[in-house]
Amino acid sequence: MERNIEQAYEAARALYAAHGIDTDKAIERLQSIKISVHCWQGDDVQGFLFRGGELGGGLAVTGNYPGAARTADELRADLEKALSLIPGKHKVNLHAIYADTDEKVDLDALEPRHFQSWVDWAKDQGLGLDFNPTCFSHPKASDGFTLSHPDPAVRRFWIDHCKASRKIGAYFGEQLGQTCVTNVWIPDGFKDAPADRLAPRIRLKEALDEVFAEKIDPAVHLDAVESKLFGIGSEAYVVGSHEFYMGYAIQKGTLLCLDAGHFHPTESIAGKMSALSLFTSGLLLHVSRPMRWDSDHVVILDDETQEIARELVRCGLLDRTHIGLDFFDASINRVAAWVIGTRSTLKALLRAMLEPADRLKQAELEGDYTTRLALTEEFKTYPFGAVWDYYCAKSGVPVRETWLDEVRAYERDVLAKRNG
Ligand SMILES: C[C@H](O)[C@H](O)[C@@H](O)C(=O)CO
Numbered sequence: 001m002e003r004n005i006e007q008a009y010e011a012a013r014a015l016y017a018a019h020g021i022d023t024d025k026a027i028e029r030l031q032s033i034k035i036s037v038h039c040w041q042g043d044d045v046q047g048f049l050f051r052g053g054e055l056g057g058g059l060a061v062t063g064n065y066p067g068a069a070r071t072a073d074e075l076r077a078d079l080e081k082a083l084s085l086i087p088g089k090h091k092v093n094l095h096a097i098y099a100d101t102d103e104k105v106d107l108d109a110l111e112p113r114h115f116q117s118w119v120d121w122a123k124d125q126g127l128g129l130d131f132n133p134t135c136f137s138h139p140k141a142s143d144g145f146t147l148s149h150p151d152p153a154v155r156r157f158w159i160d161h162c163k164a165s166r167k168i169g170a171y172f173g174e175q176l177g178q179t180c181v182t183n184v185w186i187p188d189g190f191k192d193a194p195a196d197r198l199a200p201r202i203r204l205k206e207a208l209d210e211v212f213a214e215k216i217d218p219a220v221h222l223d224a225v226e227s228k229l230f231g232i233g234s235e236a237y238v239v240g241s242h243e244f245y246m247g248y249a250i251q252k253g254t255l256l257c258l259d260a261g262h263f264h265p266t267e268s269i270a271g272k273m274s275a276l277s278l279f280t281s282g283l284l285l286h287v288s289r290p291m292r293w294d295s296d297h298v299v300i301l302d303d304e305t306q307e308i309a310r311e312l313v314r315c316g317l318l319d320r321t322h323i324g325l326d327f328f329d330a331s332i333n334r335v336a337a338w339v340i341g342t343r344s345t346l347k348a349l350l351r352a353m354l355e356p357a358d359r360l361k362q363a364e365l366e367g368d369y370t371t372r373l374a375l376t377e378e379f380k381t382y383p384f385g386a387v388w389d390y391y392c393a394k395s396g397v398p399v400r401e402t403w404l405d406e407v408r409a410y411e412r413d414v415l416a417k418r419n420g
């Protein structure tokens with residue numbers, strides 16, 4: 001390790017130690033945290049099952065940066081490159097459309113064997129896997145409804161797909177010895193004001209009950225449900241709203257997924273976590289960056305991400321929260337997008353671990369809001385960057401922006417050679 005990195009770390013360690021904050025312990029803790037890195041940033045949510053099809057479900061990816069992965073091998077190579085530039089051991093989050101098979105198989109007939117190459121790769125790389133049924137970008141979802149569809153035959157198809165997805169998730173968990181979270185998100189909703197808000201929700205509840213009917217060992221597999229306020233084409237009404245899934249998760253014991261882009265623009269998921277922790281079995285986060293709407297921008301170290309990390313640390317939620325990423329930006333290098341989003345999320349967590357949380361809570365209890373505000377502000381310029389640099393160096397990944405050179409070299413040698 002470079003001497004100046006060590007020296008800066010020693011100075012930072014002393015500054016934090018003066019407040020009773022152990023930087024070595026914070027690093028150790030950060031090292032144990034797994035971020036679930038979403039595969040779909042690598043190919044603009046295309047997948048491999050129905051290549052060339054339109055992206056559905058009201059999702060939109062803008063940009064035409066060259067080098068998107070076209071095959072599972074390319075996507076894995078890109079993920080490997082990104083993960084080699086991120087400290088720690090993490091998970092990869094797959095959607096069902098990322099099945100790696102030559103068979104012509106529809107979503108309702110998917111089996112674990114269609115994902116064997118992913119499992120072998122994850123084993124080899126020491127990674128965990130998470131999973132998602134893909135309830136969009138399919139002819140049976142073209143009218144905007146899946147699990148809550150009024151036609152029982154269409155509903156049946158999506159129920160069977162979600163059941164198949166849980167089996168695949170359970171296989172991941174068994175094979176990899178790491179709990180797999182399978183998250184159900186559906187786009188169902190109306191563009192304009194519905195005449196009946198209740199009936200689709202009754203159908204969705206019944207469909208989910210059937211999907212989750214088979215019990216799976218929670219050590220290998222956990223279910224999550226993800227709400228959304230609105231989507232493109234479902235501006236007026238979304239069947240799986242926050243209230244719907246909050247109720248469902250609490251009643252049925254599934255994880256509740258909070259996507260940072262799925263609420264009103266001024267509504268923060270950080271503000272919800274403490275309350276939900278009292279009533280849910282756990283949370284899944286989709287850390288994302290909405291800009292004016294659910295635009296899925298790459299996560300950065302902004303106030304919202306910092307506040308999410310703070311809540312995880314200060315409320316002691318790290319052990320029961322699964323942290324996933326969800327963004328897709330095709331206007332920049334896609335490997336860089338993963339690196340920026342994941343490193344920023346980890347930085348936010350480290351920074352939160354290096355705050356004088358006990359002191360702040362004590363000041364608050366005593367009604368000393370002056371100290372609370374003063375310390376909060378002063379700690380923003382404490383040298384957490386020196387601790388982060390040291391952690392990166394110690395983990396054998398590039399320090400500061402030097403990772404970009406590696407991405408540029410990969411772009412030149414690999415990504416630029418892909419066309420079509
Ligand atoms: C690919 C989607 O982003 C993802 O499945 C879902 O989590 C979502 O956030 C939809 O807006």
Ligand SMILES: [Mn+2]
Binds near residue numbers: 185226259286326
């Ligand atoms: Mn999401």
